[in-house]
Amino acid sequence: MRELGPTxxxxxxxxxxxxxxxxxxxxVLFEDIKDLLGADHYQLMxxxxxxxxxxxxxxxxxxxxxxxxxxxxxxxxxxLSLGDARRDLQSEHQRNLLVWPEKQFRSGATADQLYARLSA
Incomplete structure (x- = not known):
């Protein structure tokens, strides 16, 4: 039997x-959260x-x-699971990552102007 803690x-x-x-x-809680976040390689001692x-x-x-x-x-x-919530948030953020520059370009911003804003 694997030792799970001091007794x-x-x-x-x-x-x-x-x-x-x-x-x-x-x-089990730690394993579930590590799986959810893709953090399986962490070993905390x-x-x-x-x-x-x-x-x-x-x-x-x-x-x-x-x-x-x-x-x-x-x-x-x-x-709905926490995984469903994570996927929904990721999808929303990925969409926002594309929508924001599109709006900037449609409003007349140039690539150089966007670069200056993002690198400030």
Whole structure:
């Protein structure tokens, strides 16, 4: 059996089982979020590294959860996933990445002017 976390040496079987169950829930949550974000290659061993990495990740998960709830309400659908929310946001941002320069060019901006704005 893979060790999921430290357990007290003098703990009874139920306590050890409870500790391992909580550790497993945390590990599954981390794996799900790493899969969602494509961050499978990160191996975090120290507490400081976990805090540095997971704090913004969980902020992002909160953002995706809020967007997911908004999409469910907007579309009248139930049970959209965080992955659905991520794909929707990515699609919106990719479209905006193309729409903004198009609007600039249609309003008469030149490539040099856009370059100057983007490199400022």
């Amino acid at each position: 007290p040496v003098d703990a009874d079987a139920q306590t050890v089982f409870d500790i391992l169950a909580v550790c497993r829930e945390i590990e 120290r507490a400081a590294a976990i805090v540095r990495f997971w704090t913004p990740v969980f902020c992002l998960a909160y953002l995706l959860d809020e967007h997911r709830a908004h999409l469910e309400e907007q579309r009248g659908e139930e049970h």
